[in-house]
Amino acid sequence: MTDKDKWTDVLGFSDLGTEDREETIAEVKSLIEELGDKYPEVFEERAITPQEYNRELVDAIHSLDGTYKQSRGVDSEDIVRDKLLDPAQDDGKLTYVDQRDDERIDFKGRLKVTEETFAMDIKGGEGQSIGHLLVPTNTDILVFWMERNSMNTKAPDSRLNEIINRVVRWGINHDENPSYIINHDEPAGATTSDGHVIPDVIVFPEQFPSPTNPDPDMPSLDDLTFPEVVYDVLIGNDDLHDEEILKHIWWHELHYLDEDGGKVGKSIYNAYDKEITLGTRAIDFERISEVT
Structure with a gap:
């Protein structure tokens, strides 16, 4: 069984990158672009x-794109x-509080069994707008959904x-410790x-790496209290x-590597089958330096 088969046949994902689907999307795009010239009867x-x-097509597409993106976020x-x-x-x-109108984090709350506090920010896609986040200082569990x-x-x-990648970079740059990314993928x-x-x-390490903590510990399955609630519900x-x-x-x-000015090495693998991995590479360890 190939690695690609494992993603669909073992893990159960749907593959949206098939040639048939790409061809269908290409046909739809062609139809939109050529409608005015080839099908005037419409x-x-x-x-x-x-x-x-034809004259207003591009502006209309940009307007629709903005509308779709805004509605997805809400x-x-x-x-x-x-x-x-x-x-x-x-x-x-x-228990939780909806903070969307008041603070720069969407939801915050507390798990009943462990009394751990959590803060959670919700994104509709690839996490492109996380730079604005402000995380409560007493947060035990930081979640990106x-x-x-x-x-x-x-x-x-x-x-x-x-x-x-954006979440990892944000955590390093801002000296924060994201606990989880939860990916809820209706289409695939x-x-x-x-x-x-x-x-x-x-699942990330208990702390993000640094020169003083180069190899932070990973939590165990029994430590994953927030995901346990997610899966149960x-x-x-x-x-x-x-x-x-x-x-x-x-x-x-995640590991801090004392080379080339400081790097962060990454390794991502599946809990069921460690042979199923996500390709990744080391990134620079960068934070804003102090004023001298």
Whole structure:
């Protein structure tokens, strides 16, 4: 079995990067671009001419793009509130506050069993706008939730990998310690037998590496209290040792490397099958220097 087969046949992802899908998307794009020239009859009962369509096409596409992106962002936060946080709070698993109108983090709260505090920011795609975040100083668990709804033509590993790098870079630059990235991928994620999307959880070390702590410890499965709540609420299974869940937990090791001015080495592998990995490479260890 090839590595690509493992992503679909073992882990259960859908591959959106197939040639057939790419061809379909190319046809749709061609139709949009050529509609005014090749199919003028479409405009016979419209208030615009083919020439007006061609002239305004680019601006209309940009306007739609902005509308879609804005709606995805708002929808993502509401989805997480409605599907995860409200049910978990009603079931006594946590308490939370919606901070979207008041602070630079979407949600913060506390797990009931462990009394750990959490802060969570929600993104609708690749985590492109995380630079503005302000994290409460008493946060025990820092979570980045990616609510995916884009159907870009990418294979499962590329689709998962693209959400990680910005969070790692942000954590290093800002001297913060993200605990998890949770990737809830409706279009391409694996599903349970009854159709519920299984989120993928990327687990970081207990602290991000630094020159004084080059090899931070990774948590154990039994330490993953927040993901346990997530899986229990979303798919009705809180056994992190169950292979259904193990297939969607990813260990993301980080190490400070004293070379070339300081590097951060990365290794990302699946908890169920360590041979299933995400390609990555070392990045520069960079923080804003003090004034001299």
